[in-house]
Amino acid sequence: MEGLFISSGNQQQEKTDPAWWFIFRDRKMLVTIDGDKATVPLLHGEWNHDLPLVRKHYIGTLDGTDCYAAEVTKETPPPEGMVFHGLWGLFGCMADEFHRTALRAMHIIDWDRTDQYCSRCGTKNELKIGERAKICPACNALSFPRISPAVIVLVERGRRVLLARASRFMRNWYSVLAGFVEPGETLEDVVRREVKEETGIDVKDIRYFGSQPWPFPDSLMVAFTAKHAGGEIQVDGTEIVEAQWFEYDRLPDIPGKISIARALIDWFVEKHTKRRS
Numbered sequence: 423m424e425g426l427f428i429s430s431g432n433q434q435q436e437k438t439d440p441a442w443w444f445i446f447r448d449r450k451m452l453v454t455i456d457g458d459k460a461t462v463p464l465l466h467g468e469w470n471h472d473l474p475l476v477r478k479h480y481i482g483t484l485d486g487t488d489c490y491a492a493e494v495t496k497e498t499p500p501p502e503g504m505v506f507h508g509l510w511g512l513f514g515c516m517a518d519e520f521h522r523t524a525l526r527a528m529h530i531i532d533w534d535r536t537d538q539y540c541s542r543c544g545t546k547n548e549l550k551i552g553e554r555a556k557i558c559p560a561c562n563a564l565s566f567p568r569i570s571p572a573v574i575v576l577v578e579r580g581r582r583v584l585l586a587r588a589s590r591f592m593r594n595w596y597s598v599l600a601g602f603v604e605p606g607e608t609l610e611d612v613v614r615r616e617v618k619e620e621t622g623i624d625v626k627d628i629r630y631f632g633s634q635p636w637p638f639p640d641s642l643m644v645a646f647t648a649k650h651a652g653g654e655i656q657v658d659g660t661e662i663v664e665a666q667w668f669e670y671d672r673l674p675d676i677p678g679k680i681s682i683a684r685a686l687i688d689w690f691v692e693k694h695t696k697r698r699s
């Protein structure tokens with residue numbers, strides 16, 4: 423699989439080709455599990471199973487194959503031999519681009535469920551033809567899937583990296599710092615503000631690293647690296663329980679491979695490991 427996804431909201435007519443179906447029940451996706459591999463249903467033509475669909479969206483093509491996102495009611499049992507499984511746990515069980523398409527499908531289904539009515543006048547929204555949008559037939563207000571940008575930043579100090587334990591972490595792990603963008607802020611502003619607020623550290627040399635859609639529920643994580651410019655660690659004790667500078671080869675428990683937080687930390691470790699060898 424090359425993993426090229428082309429987004430499209432244009433429902434084509436008279437489908438006969440096979441299509442991938444990303445079907446959700448209460449934010450869990452219908453899959454067949456075989457060992458450590460998970461697959462979503464590949465069906466010919468229209469949805470023809472007994473599962474009653476609450477909503478359905480054509481979302482585009484993945485390597486030329488049509489993709490649908492759909493939802494069934496909370497009471498719907500999975501078909502024989504299949505299960506509804508959380509997306510988080512399916513990472514690594516399918517090709518990365520497949521998993522990303524599943525995240526995209528979940529985000530679109532969430533949006534469709536949430537934005538059924540116009541937020542301005544309360545009239546029932548209609549789908550806008552040819553766009554991933556809804557339009558209110560009474561006041562013409564548009565609604566789009568909400569995407570909330572959040573910044574995530576790895577702060578370096580030579581061979582050491584700033585990692586913090588946040589009170590929201592369920593596990594006892596340390597990670598890089600993160601925070602949501604506030605009105606009027608540039609992404610660089612958020613980097614400086616979050617690091618300062620949460621750890622008392624000033625940063626410089628802010629560089630873009632990469633980004634990751636994170637629809638839990640609607641974030642786009644925008645990752646940066648930065649360097650220590652001044653200040654010593656002082657945590658607020660509420661959001662951040664503890665923060666420390668860790669040597670690259672003596673790290674505590676860190677987040678799993680799925681997250682861009684981990685990609686940042688891996689990048690830092692690799693950079694220093696290479697330098698030594």
Ligand SMILES: [Zn+2]
Pocket residue numbers: 540541542543544545558559560561562563
């Ligand atoms: Zn309206």
